[in-house]
Amino acid sequence: MNKQQAQQHVNELRELINQYGHEYYVLDNPSVPDSEYDRKMQELLKLEEEFPELITADSPSQRIGGEPLDAFQKVQHNVAMMSLGNAFNENDLRNFARRANEGTDERISFVCELKIDGLAVSLTYENGKFVRGATRGDGTTGEDITSNLRTVRSIPLSIREENTIEVRGEAFMPHKSFLKLNEQREENGDDPFANPRNAAAGSLRQLDPKIAASRNLDIFLYGVGEWQTGTLESHSERLDYLQELGFKTNPEWRRCDTIDDVIDYVKYWEGKRPDLNYEIDGIVVKVDNLDQQEELGFTAKNPRWAIAYKFPAEEVITTLREIELSVGRTGVVTPTAVLEPVRVAGTTVQRASLHNEDLIRERDIRLGDTVVIKKAGDIIPEVLRAVEEKRTGDEKEFFMPEECPACGSELVRLEEEVALRCINPNCPAQLKEGLIHFVSRDAMNIDGLGEKVISQLFREELIHTIADLYRLERDDLLQLERMGEKSTSNLLQAIDASRENSLERLLFGLGIRFVGSKAARTLASHFETMESLQQAAFEDITAINEMGEKMADSIVRYFAEDEVKQLLYELDELGLNMEYKGPKAQDVEEDTAFSGKTVVLTGKMEHFTRSEAKALVEQLGGSVTGSVSKNTDILIAGEDAGSKMDKAEQLGVAVWSEQQLREVLDG
The missing domain is CATH 3.40.50.10190 (BRCT domain)
Structure with a gap:
């Protein structure tokens, strides 16, 4: 095949692949099986490999992700991407409508759209080709994430519009992709993402586009920035035109003639939002007529012709099956509700926080109760109250145990504390949680040592103390699940690199009671060496600004323990840095x-x-x-x-x- 024949075949393949992709990712109505799409894509990749001079930026092959970037470049938005004012109730919506009607002579109609909980982005097309994608940033300056947005298959790489056009939308992660990603992260020992919005934003801000390509992101387009097509008179017409150009718009938008229609739409979606395959956190209401939008104008921060109605936190009812107890690194025993699985704020919840025994008593929560739960900040599930009228008499009052569930030692309640605490320094649960804290980002920052890997190391009895981490050998790690040669080498390198950390990281990682990262830095910069701090008296510590008596007493008691002295001796022998490397207090x-x-x-x-x-x-x-x-x-x-x-x-x-x-x- 010569170059001319190759060019013709490449064009045919691209047209077919783009058609198949649009049908699958935008219309959700594929005309061919996945195998046919994959076959055509492989054919295109092979041709472009043979004739690399035929590769163009809008080729479907460019969606798989290019080379990693060193950093994101800044992008100035020619038209500011402004945020919206918020409405929280029906009265706020009616006031918005009243102000809009007072600001224009003509009768106003509205467009309502689902407020997608993702990352706002802009897409710029020149001569029909996608040339730049950027984050909203501060509204005037964003980051160039073009390489990552090319991997989102519902974004067309070319459109039927020769004028320069900039469109705006919300990139998001569907529930299915979110659950799959978190399963993979947990298997790899990484912390799961808290919610789909964080996952989408984190994916699009990866310097390696191949990571973004693997995350199966999606997008809905909802508006424009720069617009040179001119003849459209309303926002609803723009949405129709965006769809005609090949963009994916949310099909659930509705044109409403009155604010009562808007409120009906809001109420409908408050109940239907759990049925969606993506997160929404409210409804966006816009004046439909573009001339009226221009007449109403803007405040310093927000358009006067649009507002975002924010949904209240969703509360649901389920059954409390049992209460599990966990022991933290400081010995605190925390009760957690195990629930009949229920969907709330977009995810299925099976566990929720009960905080402590006093809260259980205060809210009279019993085993077998029907309970009301919500997600605090739409993220963390918690039990709000029991539904007393649904009690059958079979519910049982819950009592905290007298002994530690992990080691059997007596639990104590220290003065002025609501929590029960295990004070056995050799409690295995505390040791494990202490190690998880020790390797965390703000402490020793050992990448690759997540909770799952630590748990495996404990199960296999490869570690018992912090010092054991620095005695691990390659063969120890290779016997663990999902630990191959590469991940083992990376982990050993990360452990070895942590030996050079400045003293404040080690101090914080040790988990001394009341000593947070700020106090650890203050202590390290003042005493400069671990030896000096170990020898410090109560008065030496309280003499430092912001060091109270309770913290000083805890520090002195900690370093007086024989087990602590032995641990620090071992860490020193294992080559861990025991000196402060940051700016000295007197140098500031x-x-x-x-x-x-x-x-x-x-x-x-x-x-x-x-x-x-x-x-x-x-x-x-x-x-x-x-x-x-x-x-x-x-x-x-x-x-x-x-x-x-x-x-x-x-x-x-x-x-x-x-x-x-x-x-x-x-x-």
Whole structure:
């Protein structure tokens, strides 16, 4: 086959593959079996391998993911991607409609769309070709994630529109893909994603497009940014036109003549949302007529012609089968409800937190009860209350045991605590949980040592203490499930690299009671070596700013234990660093931009993890808190800053970008 014949055949194959893909991924109505699609794709890949000069950016072969990127480039949105104001009840919706009607002379109709819980993106097409995809970012500047968006098969790589057009949509992960991904992560010993939104956002921000390609993401297009086609008069016509161009739009949108119709639509989907194969967290309501949209205009942050109705947290009823007990790394025994499986906020729930014995008593929750549960923040299931009128008399009151469920030692309730605690230092459950904490990201950060691998190591009796981690050999790891040569080599390298960590990571990883990551850093920078800290007296520790008596007492008691002395001796012999490598307390300037300031961090940052940014602010004399209040001095906002940004602006709090933080750190 010569080049001309190859070009003709490539064009035919691309047209067929694009047609099959559109039918399957957009219309959900395939005309050929998967095997035929795969056969045509293999034929195309073979031809493009033989004639690489025929490969184009819009070829279906480019969806499999290219080479990893070093970093994402910034993209300026020519038309800002603004966030929407929120409505939380029927009255908010009626007020929105009243304001809209007062702002224009003509009668208003609305378009209602499902509010997909994913990642907002923009897609730019030039001469009909997909040339750029970007995240929303802060609304004016996003990140170029074109390589990852090419892997989303419901995004057309070419369309029947020669003008430049920028469309907006929500990329998301369907429930089926989400469950499969979390199963794979758990099998690999990785932490599962908390919800499909996090999974979608994390997938599209991978530097390796092949990872995004493996995640089976989807998208619904809902609007436009730059638009040169001109003649359309309404948002509903735009949605129809987007579909004609080959884009996937959500089929559940509805045009409503009155706000009463809007409210009926909202009520319908409040009940039907569990039936969907994707997450929604509300309804978007827009004025339909485009001239009226322009007439209504914008506030500083939001369009006046659109609003997002947010669903309340979903509550469901199920049966409490039993209460299981788990022992944490500090010895606290925590009760967990085992439930009749029930679907809530988009996922099936079988377990929910009960926190402690006092909560069980306060809410009078009994074994066999019909209970009401919800997901706190639509993520963490918890039992709210028992439905007393459904009791049959067979329910049984629950009593916490007197002995530890893991080791049989007596449980105690320490002064001013609600929790029961096992104080046996050799309790196997505490040792295992302590090791999981020791290897965690904010502690020793040993990649590849997830909870499942730690559990296997315990089951096989390969480890009993922290020191045993540093005695593991290749043959020990190869006998574990799903541990091949490569993963074993990577894990051993990660364990070996952790020996060089600065002292504060080791201190935090040891799990000393009351010593969090901030206190560990303060102690490490003050005493500089493990030996100095071990020898420190109660008065030496309380003399340090922010070190209270309770923490000092806990630290002194910890280092006085013979088992601790032996452990630290072994870790030193095994080559773990016992010195602080960060900036010394005396080296930090007395007067910095953060001295005495209360700082809040929000959103995703490009150059720092949240914990890294927190550590840097604290090293410069700032105090980092989790929520914005009138006492907050500075909000440092990354991408997708959200409600904390809104509150900071309302309170007049100074808002810094990540770039401003970097400029301060660079001095």
